[in-house]
Amino acid sequence: MTSLLTRPDAARADAARPRPLVLIATLGGVLAALGPLVVLMAVGIIGWFATDAGVHGAPRDGMRVGALVWLAGHGSGVTVMGARVTIVPLAITGIAAWSMWRLGHRVGDSVSGHGPDADRISDGERDFTVPTSILLFFAGYAVVAVVVATLAAGSTADPSVPHVMGWTILMTALVAAPAIAVGSGRAAIWAAFTPPTVRAGAAVAGAVLRAFVVVSALVFLVALAVSFGDAATMTSRLHPSPAEAGLYALVNAAFVPNASLFTGSWLLGPGFAVGGATLVSPGAVVLGPLPVFPLLAALPAVGTPAGWVGALMALPPLVAAVSAFRALRGRALPWDQLALAGCGGGLVAGFAFAVLAGLSGGAAGPGRMRFIGPFVPDVYFHAMTACGVGALLGAVGVVLLNRRANKVWGLPDEDDAAATEPARDPAGD
Incomplete structure (x- = not known):
């Protein structure tokens, strides 16, 4: 009987043996796609039953609607009553991105034992663990997307598979790849070789972008709350049942991120x-x-807005300045590097916001509704200017704060220290 027991050394060897990278990364991509998809299909079935108690159609119709919503969140577009709708519900995209990040981080943690260790990576040994995992993760996710698009396609929907693949590539590069790199520990190793100015600029870019998106969302929600009566009147005109009103609220919630980016474009000036x-x-x-x-209902009244409305355009540079100040405060960098990190990070944040604004628009119906969204070329210029200048001002604030602190503690400024430092003889004398 004792011969059937596993020896301790064999058990330790099995525990130390890393799991197959191909299986882990591919399965991670599949699960990242299936998670939000299954939830949306379940919501579709609930909506199908809630609208008419299942009198018309079948449960598969609700599942198909949920699959089409998932595909729409990946830029597929749908055809509704002969009209092409290409505007992307960014809330669905955000849920898919969150699922990608969570599963990508777990994949990275699971494959961290593959490839060379940290010392050998630091010595310059090639490491293909993260790139291979990213490609396999994308392959698993893309297979699910293509299968869903094929099964959900029909003469009344016609989702675009190339658009789905394009969005999948974009999301994999921007979400899954960083998640796998962070989870595997490679990102920390690579960051150690990055100049401090670049790291500070990246921190500024992330802080400015997050803060501006949050402020834009808050401005939109305030405008919607002020016009809540009009929004309720619009909904009542459709005479929905309580269940249908709840589903309609979910549909509107899927486009709240789009409306927030529209509001940010409005705050920047182009609108x-x-x-x-x-x-x-x-x-x-x-x-x-x-x-x-x-x-x-949150749209302003037709005509020329009041004079105080124009003052809201000061919010983007103000938000950028405060965010850059908070991100750079406490960093031991010379004044020129602080200024470079602030201005560069602000420019990157403005560019990133303009890209998001460009993704938020599209066609919402036939005729004049074929274009809804920000004026992207103008948003690029205004966003980079407002965020770049604002972040530079925030960096200048950090420089002034550091110099004041040095004077209080009797420490020499960096420029003074460099000027008073004795010159060294190249020969070492």
Whole structure:
């Protein structure tokens, strides 16, 4: 009987043996795709039953709707009553990105034992663990996306598989790849070789972008709360049942991130359009007939806004300055590197926001509704200017704070220390 027991040394060897990288990374991509997909399909079934108690159609119809919503979050677009709808519900995209990050981090942690260790990586040994894991993760995710798009396709929906693949590549590069690198520990090793100025600039970029997106969302929510009565009136015009009203609220919630990015473009000055020949900006508001969509109740009244509205355009540079100041405070860098990190990080944050604003728009119906979204070229210029200048001012604030602290403690400034330091003889005398 004792011969059937596993020896302790064999058990330790099995525990130390790393799991197959191909299986871990591919399965991680598959699970990252299936998690949000299964939830949305379940919501689709609940919605199918809640609308008419299952009198019309079958449960697979609700599952198909959930799959189409998941595909729409990956840029597939859908055809509704012959009209092409390409605007992406960014809340669905955010859920998919969160799932990618969580599973990607777990994949990275599971494959951390593969490849060379930290010392050999530092010595310059090639390490293909993270790139291989990223490719396999993408392969697993892409297979699920293609299968779902094929099964959900039909004459009434027609999701675009190339667009889904393009968004999958983008999300893998921006979300899954960093998650795998962080989870595997490689990101910390690579960051150690990065100049301090670059690390500080990256911290500024992340802080400015997060803060500006949050402020834009808060401004939108305040505007929607002020016009909540109009939003409720829009919903009542559809005469929905309580269950249908709840589902309609979920549909609107899926586009709240889009509306927040629209608001950020409005705060920057260029504004956005809600259909052809329309303009919503701090200087003028020109609108036409609008669909019955409660989020549109937050739009300002047609005409020239009040004078105080233009003062809100000071928010983007102010937010950038405060965020850069908080990100750079306490970093032991010379004044020129602090300024470079602040300005460079602000420019990167402005560029990133403009990219997100460009992804937030699209077609929402036929005719004049074929374009809804920010005016992207103008947003690029205004975002990079506002965030770059604001972050530079925040960095200048850190420089002044450091010099004041040095004077209080009787320490010489960096420039003074460099000027008073005796010159050294190259020969060492």
